[in-house]
Each structure stands twice: as structure tokens, then as C-alpha cells.
Amino acid sequence: xxxxxxRREVGEFRKRYRWMALFVVLVFGGIIxxxxxxxxxxxxxxxxIAQQNITKTLELPATRGVIRDIEGRVVASNxxxxxxxxxxxxxxxxDVDRIGSLMGLSKQDRNSLQxxxxxxxxxxxxxxxxxxxDIDREQLAALETHLAELPALDVVTVPLRDYxxxxxGAHLIGYLNEVNAQDLERSSDPSAYRSGDRIGxxxxxxxxxxxxxxxxxxxxxxxxxxxxxxVGTRPDSLEVEMLKKPVPGHDIQLTIDMRLMEAFDRAFRxxxxxxxxxxxxxxxxxxxxxSKPVYDPNEMSSGxxxxxxxxxxxxxxxxxxxxxMYETYFPGSTFKVITALASLEDAVVDPMQRVECLGSLKIxxxxxxxxxxxxxxxxxxxxxxxxxxxxxxxxxxxxxxRITRYAEAFGFAEQTGIGVNSEAKGFLATREWYIEHxxxxxxxxxxxxxxxxxxxxxxxxxxxxxxxxxxxxGTLYVPQVVQNVRAPDGSLxxxxxxxxxxxxxxxxxxxxxxxxxxxxxxxxxxxxxxRARNRDGVxxxxxxxxxxxxxxxGRSEESSSAWYLDRSHGWFAGFAPAxxxxxxxxxxxxxxGSGGASAAPIATSVMQQYLSEPEPTETE
Amino acid sequence: MAIGRTIxxxxxxxxxxxxxxxxxxxxxxxxxxxxGGRTSDAYVxxxxxxxxxxxxxxxxxxxxxxxxERYGWVIYGACILALVLVFGLGRSxxxxxxxxxxxxxxxxxxxxxxxxxxxxxxxxxxxDTKTGGRTLADLIIPGLILALPMALVLLxxxxxxxxxxxxxxxxxxxxxxxxxxxxxxxxxxxxxxxxVTWFYLLKDYQKERITAFWDRIGGxxxxxxxxxWHTHQSLVAIGSGGLTGKGFTQGTQTRFRFLPDQxxxxxxxxxxxxxxxxxxxxxxxLYLFLVLWALRIASQAKDRFGAVVAVGVxxxxxxxxxxxxxxxxxxxxVVGMTLPLFSYGGSSxxxxxLGLGLLMNVSMRRFSH
Numbered sequence: 001x002x003x004x005x006x007r008r009e010v011g012e013f014r015k016r017y018r019w020m021a022l023f024v025v026l027v028f029g030g031i032i033x034x035x036x037x038x039x040x041x042x043x044x045x046x047x048x049i050a051q052q053n054i055t056k057t058l059e060l061p062a063t064r065g066v067i068r069d070i071e072g073r074v075v076a077s078n079x080x081x082x083x084x085x086x087x088x089x090x091x092x093x094x095d096v097d098r099i100g101s102l103m104g105l106s107k108q109d110r111n112s113l114q115x116x117x118x119x120x121x122x123x124x125x126x127x128x129x130x131x132x133x134d135i136d137r138e139q140l141a142a143l144e145t146h147l148a149e150l151p152a153l154d155v156v157t158v159p160l161r162d163y164x165x166x167x168x169g170a171h172l173i174g175y176l177n178e179v180n181a182q183d184l185e186r187s188s189d190p191s192a193y194r195s196g197d198r199i200g201x202x203x204x205x206x207x208x209x210x211x212x213x214x215x216x217x218x219x220x221x222x223x224x225x226x227x228x229x230x231v232g233t234r235p236d237s238l239e240v241e242m243l244k245k246p247v248p249g250h251d252i253q254l255t256i257d258m259r260l261m262e263a264f265d266r267a268f269r270x271x272x273x274x275x276x277x278x279x280x281x282x283x284x285x286x287x288x289x290x291s292k293p294v295y296d297p298n299e300m301s302s303g304x305x306x307x308x309x310x311x312x313x314x315x316x317x318x319x320x321x322x323x324x325m326y327e328t329y330f331p332g333s334t335f336k337v338i339t340a341l342a343s344l345e346d347a348v349v350d351p352m353q354r355v356e357c358l359g360s361l362k363i364x365x366x367x368x369x370x371x372x373x374x375x376x377x378x379x380x381x382x383x384x385x386x387x388x389x390x391x392x393x394x395x396x397x398x399x400x401x402r403i404t405r406y407a408e409a410f411g412f413a414e415q416t417g418i419g420v421n422s423e424a425k426g427f428l429a430t431r432e433w434y435i436e437h438x439x440x441x442x443x444x445x446x447x448x449x450x451x452x453x454x455x456x457x458x459x460x461x462x463x464x465x466x467x468x469x470x471x472x473x474g475t476l477y478v479p480q481v482v483q484n485v486r487a488p489d490g491s492l493x494x495x496x497x498x499x500x501x502x503x504x505x506x507x508x509x510x511x512x513x514x515x516x517x518x519x520x521x522x523x524x525x526x527x528x529x530x531r532a533r534n535r536d537g538v539x540x541x542x543x544x545x546x547x548x549x550x551x552x553x554g555r556s557e558e559s560s561s562a563w564y565l566d567r568s569h570g571w572f573a574g575f576a577p578a579x580x581x582x583x584x585x586x587x588x589x590x591x592x593g594s595g596g597a598s599a600a601p602i603a604t605s606v607m608q609q610y611l612s613e614p615e616p617t618e619t620e
Numbered sequence: 621m622a623i624g625r626t627i628x629x630x631x632x633x634x635x636x637x638x639x640x641x642x643x644x645x646x647x648x649x650x651x652x653x654x655x656g657g658r659t660s661d662a663y664v665x666x667x668x669x670x671x672x673x674x675x676x677x678x679x680x681x682x683x684x685x686x687x688x689e690r691y692g693w694v695i696y697g698a699c700i701l702a703l704v705l706v707f708g709l710g711r712s713x714x715x716x717x718x719x720x721x722x723x724x725x726x727x728x729x730x731x732x733x734x735x736x737x738x739x740x741x742x743x744x745x746x747x748d749t750k751t752g753g754r755t756l757a758d759l760i761i762p763g764l765i766l767a768l769p770m771a772l773v774l775l776x777x778x779x780x781x782x783x784x785x786x787x788x789x790x791x792x793x794x795x796x797x798x799x800x801x802x803x804x805x806x807x808x809x810x811x812x813x814x815x816v817t818w819f820y821l822l823k824d825y826q827k828e829r830i831t832a833f834w835d836r837i838g839g840x841x842x843x844x845x846x847x848x849w850h851t852h853q854s855l856v857a858i859g860s861g862g863l864t865g866k867g868f869t870q871g872t873q874t875r876f877r878f879l880p881d882q883x884x885x886x887x888x889x890x891x892x893x894x895x896x897x898x899x900x901x902x903x904x905x906l907y908l909f910l911v912l913w914a915l916r917i918a919s920q921a922k923d924r925f926g927a928v929v930a931v932g933v934x935x936x937x938x939x940x941x942x943x944x945x946x947x948x949x950x951x952x953x954v955v956g957m958t959l960p961l962f963s964y965g966g967s968s969x970x971x972x973x974l975g976l977g978l979l980m981n982v983s984m985r986r987f988s989h
Contacts, residue, residue: 010921010922010923010924010927013795013796013918013919013924013927013928013931014919015797016794016795017915017916017918017919020791020794020915020931021912021915024908024911024912024915024938025908025912027938027942028904028907028908028911028942031904031942031945031946031949031951032900032901032904034949034951035858035892035897035900035901035904035945035949036897038855038858038859038949038950039858039859039861039862039863039892039896039897039900040862040863040897042859043859043860043861043862043863045859046855046856046857046858046859046860047859047860047862049856049860050856050857050859050860050872050873051860051872053853053856053872053873053876053878054872054876054878222876223876224875224876224877235866235870235872235875238872
């Protein structure tokens, strides 16, 4: 029984219990709300971190697609490179020294490695970081024996690009180097590239990057807070994929024939620079794109020093420039074929009518010199003997408009559309252009244009394509360098059919006349390339040319090679075999002097090797 | 004879069941948290402590709490003495001296001090039967009763326990009819005292934790590896538990050692990770019930001593629970506070069981004379 006094004693407290209970309920309610917020509404975020916490992702790089030539010879493939990655968060205090001594690093290298690690922001410390790439066998052996004691380290085998033909065809094939910030930004798929990845930077490697690349995979392992891998452990709550196999890139087969490329390389040995293009006249498939000199793709992919870059850009033979399509030249006398066709088509002159060449022609006060005195020549003979005087006489009657129109029909002054690397358009000057730039139009401009000088600029590739159109009866093709693309399983994923750019619109008999004339350039004793003919071998037809060089004085005046750099370029462009044309070509020997003496022997000897050898029955 | 009748008739089954359930959950959770690790037998030790704890609680229940009232000052004095002894005989762990070795065990006198303080305050208020409004002057003696042990605990230093002592005091004093004017004055004092505490009393590591807390609240947290790391990993554990949890012994944060002090200060994240929101709510509800039940016992107590003891024990459990939960869920800075009954640790468990024994004692003797 409770007495009154006792009730009074505890009475002071009575009023408080309700408030206290309310307070307690509110506070616990608040905690429950907070727990609900974290567990129910933010669950995905925290789960993600929890899974990241206990997984370490090892990248499995994709094998880049292989590039082969038309006969299946490997042009670009991969070899293993051993790269060392570290997860900075898991590095112990003396691990850097350990790694340094295993790798045989100098004191200085060790310190810079330590600094690099120390400067990492915390958010990056849980991600793998590449420490070394392409380590040698000794370093690999040293690291692998101690790998168990260094949980932060991973050695990853990465395929590295390898070019069996070294520098041959480097402009076309291209090279890879490390991705930069812009690449990462530009890439539509953020996971496609990571810092340290390599990306096709030029040539086919760049053009077909998306196909060649493949896609990386990964393997995840479960680790504890110290980064120790717990083999065979897989918590039920881990909802992530543990393994994604890498998908190799597509393989590419070229239309290029590396045997032909090698033949050009041998034939060009006496000359420091030049270019050659060979195309199939029936398809536009490019058999050779040869440019000399070349850079070393391995050197380019490791990143050039400023000094080395200056050396390359300062080299008078311009190794960085693809001379088959990025550089333009005067076509010289090879252009006479176009002028001749313009005159024939529009029936401006009677081709049988003869003109007397006295070795030079005086127009107004200017005297234009021919290469020799040809006496009386008609159109046919003037092609064979490359008489300028005939063409000057002709030019006055044909006019610059007709020449330009036919040159355009044959694909000059426009990109061929080969689709690899940057391509120059070249240039054909018009009457309006001369008036705008020189104030007035003079007949001399037409005369120069008619023989491929003046302001006419062409690429070696354009000239080869134009000759293919002459050889095949008037079809101008789009040049193509890729024959097909194969998926990793070997199935064809894409084949490239011939693409016609246009019919040039020149009558067959006129083209036939030109073909016969080009044949006689080589076969007739009076022909400018007679001395380059293949005796009892493959008949080669073509037009010689000698392109003047715009003086380079002032740039390399001091150089002992200055005299050489002022020499004219030698051209030879045509088709073979002469009787039944299969391929068209254009060969340019920079500073080779006369085309008949420099370029024509290269073309005839390479065609001899290429077309007389039996088709190989097996691939290498 | 009297005891026998009381146990039969008035044994507080809800209190006993709630306490036992929480303690059982605690042992299971401890097993999960330490399984496969270096301290994998911790749950066995905890079981021993629990048995000892129930024994101590049983003894406490057996003695009429009015005897505790009679020897109130003696108990209080003994606790103070133990606190003083810490400085002479204490063992230093991680920069603070809190433990004294007692045979094979190490005892934490600051834990016992919580009970000592509750008893002392109860005894004082039992005899100070003022019913009208209380003023600040009435707080002077109880304030001194608090100040002495609190100062000793702060010297160790043990910020968490000092806070609990202050919270127990504040809660108990809220029972009395304190005048509004006095409450306002107290708050003002606190506002003045806070910066003084910050600049002169807190150690650097304590300040660091509080700064880390504010940084996270403000979203300016920069380095997860330092002070904010514990709370971050704790949130990862709780958050990734989701609605139903990852399952018993399946918590990855726990098993792969991302949680710091997972069996002492951070057992709740372990529980929440493995049992999810449902498990967390169940556990929180048990604590809520326990605290509300303590208030109910207080309201039914037959005298002021019993009422104050019940409120004091309820407050002790309430504040430790709230601070621990707030800390692991990122609402409060990390101060080092155990979760009563649930955390691993003998002293904490013993003092909690002592308190719960007193609570049961008050509950069972509400009708007796």
C-alpha cells in the first residue's frame, strides 16, 4: 500500500515522464529515418562502393586486329609487352624501394616514382596505375618471383604493335601512340579508352581504329581491406561480373602487295626520295603506295622529342610527308596526254598535221625552249618524243579551258577519295585565276599548262588513277587500299567492291591512239623511255616527264646538297603490260632529272619483276 | 521469503526478455564480425561476460535497492577512488589511460562511475524533496556530484564517457521542476563553455574527428583515408545492407575488414549490413522499448530514489544508443561510444547489467515496503 507522503514525494517527477517518452520516441524515430535513408534510398550508391571495396579489377587488353597484304603477308600484328601496374592504396611504406631494387632503378628514378605516387589524389589511389611498360625479361623474372609479397602489383601482358616490314609502307599503315586528353573526351564510349591506351594516330591504323581496336575485358578478384586476394571467395552480395573476355579487333586485308612494295624499295635505292603508285586498272585497287624516305613507326609511337621532331621536319627529303598523296608536283610532260586528248576530242587540230620543231619557240619577246630539235612531228610523234614545240603550237589552238576541263574529267584538282590519311587536291589554274593573281591573262600560261608546268599541281596517286582510266578505256575509279575486313572468328564482315568515280567521256579510238603512243615511248628508238625498255620482257607503256623544281634557295643555301635539291623531278606514268593492260602506275623520282633516265627504269624493272613472276600459290 | 514471493509475482519479464534478446543478438553479431579473424573467440568471452553480467544483475536484484540508497555515498566514493587509482595503476591504450588490471581482467572504472553517479544523484534527490520550482542554486550540489567524476574521466581522457555522465545528469535533473529561467541560464553557460572546451580541453585527435564530421556534413570532405574514413566505411556497410541485408556472416564490409573497431564501437553497421533495414529497425525497436520501459518503471517507482535510478539507467542506455547510432550513421562525430549490451567489452557490459539489475530491482519492489 502506498502512503500519501510517498505519492507526494514522487509527485514532482510525474509531469515529466510523458515528455521524456515523447522525446525518446522522436529521437529513435529520427534514427530510423536516417537508417532508412541510408539503407533504402542510398542503397545503390553504398552497395557500389562496398563492391568496389572488395574487388580489384584486372584489365584484359584486347588484341588489335592484324593487317595483311593481298597475299596474306602480315603487315601489322602484335607481340607481348609486359607492363607493371600498381594499386597505390595497397602499396606498403617500403614497397617502392623493393620495386626499385627488383627493377634495377636508379636512385633518381626511385625518387621520381615515389613523388609520382605521393602526388596522386586520394580518389585515384584505389585505381590501378601503370608504373612501367614493356619491361625486359630480367626485370620480369625478378618481379614475378616476388609478386606474392607485393599485393599492390600486377604484371599484365599487353600486346604491342609490331610491323614486320619495319618502315616499308609506314605512311599508309600508320602508327599508334598514347591517347591524349582530346581522344578521351572525343570518344563516345567512355570506357573505350583509358589513359595509357594506344590509339591509331595515322594511316590505316587511324582510319580503321574502331574496327582494329577490339574491346577490352577484365577479371575481378575479391580482396580484403589490405588488398590481399581471397582466391575462390565470392560473396553473395557481389552483383558484378567477375570476368569479361576481351574481344579481339577485326583483321584487315589490304589490296597492297608487299612484294611490289619491296621491289620499289630496291629500285629506289640510288635515289634519296620519291614515290610510286600502282593500281589495278579494272578495279582501282591500289597495289603499291610507296613513298621515300619514311619515318620509323616504332619511333613515332614512343613519342618524339622536340629535337627529333625538328630533325624530321627539317630533313630536306621530308620523311613525314606521304609523297604519294599529300605532296603535289608539276606533272611535266606526263600531262601532254591530257592536252592531246583535249585536242583530239574537240577536233581542234588534225592529229596527222605536222609541226616543225626547231628546238625552241619564240612567242612575243619570250623564247620557249624544247628539249631538242625534233624537226617535223605530228601528235603521235610528239608524245613519243615529248616535243614541247608541238604542244605549244597545239595549246594556242586548244586553249586553257579545254585542257582544264579534260584534266578535271581525269580526276585532277580533286581528291581521289582513297580515304586514308590527308590527301592533297592538287591544282588546275583557270583563265580567271590568272587574271586575279597576275592581273592579266597571257598566252604563255596556256603554253606552260599544256606541258604540265605553270601552276598545274598533281599528286602521284592522281596521275596513276588518270593513267588507269586511259588504260581501261575511260573509267576513273576511286582508289581503294582495303580488300576486306574479317571478324575475329574469321568471317568476312565487309568487302570493298570497286567504286567508279566517273566515265571520263573520251572516245575509245582516241584512248587507243594514246595507248599506242605511250607504248612507243618505250618501244620506239626515238621514244624518251626507249633505254628503259625491258628487252624480251614485260611490255611497259608510259609517258616520261620532267618537272621543274621551284627553287629552294634560301632554305638550304648553306647545305652541300643544295645543288641536288634544285634538280628537276623525273616522272614516268603509264600502264603494263602494254598489250593487255592490268595495272597503271606513276613513278616520281625527286631530283632525278629527266624522267626517261630516272623514273622510267624503275617502273619498267619493277613491272618486269611484278608481272613476269608466277602468282604465288601459298602465303607466307 | 520476501524475495521468493516478489520474483514469483513481480518479476519483470518484458524487461528480462528485451535485455536477453539484445544480448543474444550482440553475441551472434560478434560471432559474425570476428569469424575467421584473429579474435574469432571473442564471442565466447562475451558469453562469459554475459553470464557474469546476469549473475551481477541477479545479485543486484536480490538486495533491496534501499540498501543502495543507504550506502549511496560509499558506492559513489568507491567509484571516485577507482577513477583516481587509474592514474596510478592504469594501463595506457592508444593514448588514453582508462583501464586498471584486476586479476586476469582489465576493468574500466569510468564505466562503473556511470552507475555510481546515478546512485549518488538518486540519493541526493531522494532526500531533497523540494516540490516547487528549482533554481540554479538547487543545482549546485548535484552539479558538484557530476563535476568531480567528469573531470577525472576527461583527464584520462575519455570524452565519450564524460559526455554520457553529463547526459545522465541532465536527464535526471530534467525530472525535477527546474524553472525556465534556470534552463535558459544553463544553455547560455553551455554556449560560452563550448569554445573554451574546444580550445583548451579537447585533444587534437578529438578535434580532428569533430572537424571531419563537420566537413562531411558540409560536403567539403577531402580525404577519405583519415578521420572521415571510419564513418564512410560504416555508411557503406549500413547502406549496402539494403532492405533485407546480405545475410548472417555475409557482410563484406565486415569480413574484409573495412570497418574499424567493428566489435566495439561499430557493431551496429555489422548488424545493419547483414540484416538490412528490417534487422536494424528490429534492434532499434528493442532499445526503444527498453528505454520506454525504464521510464514506465520510473513512473511506477514507490519512492524518489527508485524513480531517479530508473530514469538514470534509462538515460544511460538511451544516450549511449543514440550517440553510437548517430556516430555510425554519420549524424554525429566519431567519439568512441559503445552500444550497450551489444558491443564487445566486459566493463561496458558489467556496468550496463548492474544498471539493468537496479532497474529490475526498482521494478520488482514497486509495491513492497
